[in-house]
Amino acid sequence: MSLVAAYIVPHPPLAVPEVGRGEELKIADTLAGYREVSRRVAAHEPETILVVSPHSAYFGDWIYLGAGEGACGSFEQFGTPQVRASLVYDGEFRDALAACGEGEGLSVGCVSARAKKLDHGIMVPLYYLEECYPSDRYRAVSIGGSGVPREELLAFGRCMARTAHGLGRRTVLLVSGDLSHKLKADGPYGFDPAGPRFDEAFARVVESGDPAGFADLDPALCEDAAECGLSGFIMLAGALAEARSQDGVKFTSELLSLEGPFGVGYGVAAFERREPALSKADPLVALARATIEQYVRTRTVPVALTLPGDLPNRAGCFVSIHTASTGELRGCIGTIDPVRATLADEVIENAVSASTRDPRFPAITVPELDDLEISVDVLFPPESATVGDLDPKRYGVIVSQGFKRGLLLPDLEGVDTVREQLHIACMKAGIDPRAGFDAIDIERFEVVRHA
The missing domain is CATH 3.40.830.10 (LigB-like)
Structure with missing residues (x-):
C-alpha cells in the first residue's frame, strides 16, 4: 500500500x-x-x-x-x-x-x-x-x-x-x-x-x-x-x-x-x-477486471465510470471469477436486486467481494491476476414460478423458505436438469431438499451474461 x-x-x-x-x-x-x-x-x-x-x-x-x-x-x-x-x-x-x-x-x-x-x-x-x-x-x-x-x-x-x-x-x-x-x-x-x-x-x-x-x-x-x-x-x-x-x-x-x-x-x-485502462471488450467485464486488479494491488477501487447507454442504469448482477488455466471457480458474489446507485457501482462492489470476500475461497492474490477468467451476469427482475416453469439453461432460480434464500445462476456446467438446479439452490440456502420442492417458494429470472 x-x-x-x-x-x-x-x-x-x-x-x-x-x-x-x-x-x-x-x-x-x-x-x-x-x-x-x-x-x-x-x-x-x-x-x-x-x-x-x-x-x-x-x-x-x-x-x-x-x-x-x-x-x-x-x-x-x-x-x-x-x-x-x-x-x-x-x-x-x-x-x-x-x-x-x-x-x-x-x-x-x-x-x-x-x-x-x-x-x-x-x-x-x-x-x-x-x-x-x-x-x-x-x-x-x-x-x-x-x-x-x-x-x-x-x-x-x-x-x-x-x-x-x-x-x-x-x-x-x-x-x-x-x-x-x-x-x-x-x-x-x-x-x-x-x-x-x-x-x-x-x-x-x-x-x-x-x-x-x-x-x-x-x-x-x-x-x-x-x-x-x-x-x-x-x-x-x-x-x-x-x-x-x-x-x-x-x-x-x-x-x-x-x-x-x-x-x-x-x-x-x-x-x-489513474485507473487501469478498460479494454475494448465487454465494458462490464472490463470494469470488473479493472476493479479486481486495482483492488488486489492497492486496496482501492475505481471511483467513476459511465457505461454505454444500452446497459441498464441499475440492476442486480453477479461477478464470477474462474482460474483460466484450470476452469475452477475462484469466487462468485452478487446481488439479486440492485442496492447501489448505478450498475457500474454494483459491478465494482461485487467484483471486490467476489475476489476477496467469498467465504468459500481465500482472497485472490497479485500472482493470480494474469490467470483469471471473469464474467458478469446482469439479472432481470425475478418472477414467481413453479417447477414446470424452469429451464436450467435459460433461467436462474431463487428458492426461499422463511428467512432462508438461495440463488443459482442459469447455464452452469454440470447443471443439466431442473432437479439438479433446485437441489443445489436449496443446499446453498440451507434448505433440506428432501422435504420436497412443493414446500419451498420458487422464483425464476433471466440474465444477460457478459463474458
Whole structure:
C-alpha cells in the first residue's frame, strides 16, 4: 500500500452551515466539491489521512507535526461551540515521517503546544468528510504549513509518500488551503491584481496534470495575492512525484470547483491514481477486471465510470471469477436486486467481494491476476414460478423458505436438469431438499451474461 490519492480543499468557516447560517449557499460549488472529495476518500478506505493546514503551527523554518495521541476542537470562536471535531493520530506514521524528514536534513517534528487543538483549517474539511468517512475509521497525521524553502517542501512531500510505502499504509493526503485573499475591493482583505492572477495560475497547474508547477509559481505573485495554502500544495507535488516513482503509476488531476464570491479564492482539486485502462471488450467485464486488479494491488477501487447507454442504469448482477488455466471457480458474489446507485457501482462492489470476500475461497492474490477468467451476469427482475416453469439453461432460480434464500445462476456446467438446479439452490440456502420442492417458494429470472 502507499499514497492512493491527494486532495486540495479550502477552509472557510462559513462553509459549515451552523456557522454560515445560509451564507454557505453562496459557495454551492465549493460545498459540492467537499462532498465529492468526501465520497472519493470513502471509496479509497484509507488507513491514514495526512492533513496539512496553514492554521496549525506555522513556522518559517520548521515543519510541524501534531503531537500526542490525538486532538479535538470546536467552532467556538465562530459562535458554534456545539460543532466539534476530533482526530486520533497515527503515531507510528508520524514518527516514521519525522525520521524520514530528519534523514533528508529537514527541520521537522513536534515542538508546539499550539496545535494540540484542531484549527478551522482542519475542522472545516473534516465536517464534510465525516458525512462519508467518519474519523473512527482512520488515523491521522496533522501537519502544519511552513515557510521553509520550496525544495524542502518538495522533499518533505516525498517523505510522505515514502513513509506510506514503507509502512504499507493505504494513505490519502488532504491539503487544506485557501487561494488568494485579495479578489475583491469590498472583500475582507481588499483587492490586488495579483489575486485573480494567482487563482488563475492555481487552476492552470491543476489542469496541466503536473502539480510540480506549484513550486514554480512566482514568489512575488504569491505574496501579493496573500495566499495561504501554497506550502501544502508544494508538499502535495512532492508526494505525488514520489508515489509515481515508487509504483510507476500516474495520477489524474481534476479541478472540481473554483470560486471566490467573498473576496477569498476557494479551490477544490483531486489527484487520483489513474485507473487501469478498460479494454475494448465487454465494458462490464472490463470494469470488473479493472476493479479486481486495482483492488488486489492497492486496496482501492475505481471511483467513476459511465457505461454505454444500452446497459441498464441499475440492476442486480453477479461477478464470477474462474482460474483460466484450470476452469475452477475462484469466487462468485452478487446481488439479486440492485442496492447501489448505478450498475457500474454494483459491478465494482461485487467484483471486490467476489475476489476477496467469498467465504468459500481465500482472497485472490497479485500472482493470480494474469490467470483469471471473469464474467458478469446482469439479472432481470425475478418472477414467481413453479417447477414446470424452469429451464436450467435459460433461467436462474431463487428458492426461499422463511428467512432462508438461495440463488443459482442459469447455464452452469454440470447443471443439466431442473432437479439438479433446485437441489443445489436449496443446499446453498440451507434448505433440506428432501422435504420436497412443493414446500419451498420458487422464483425464476433471466440474465444477460457478459463474458
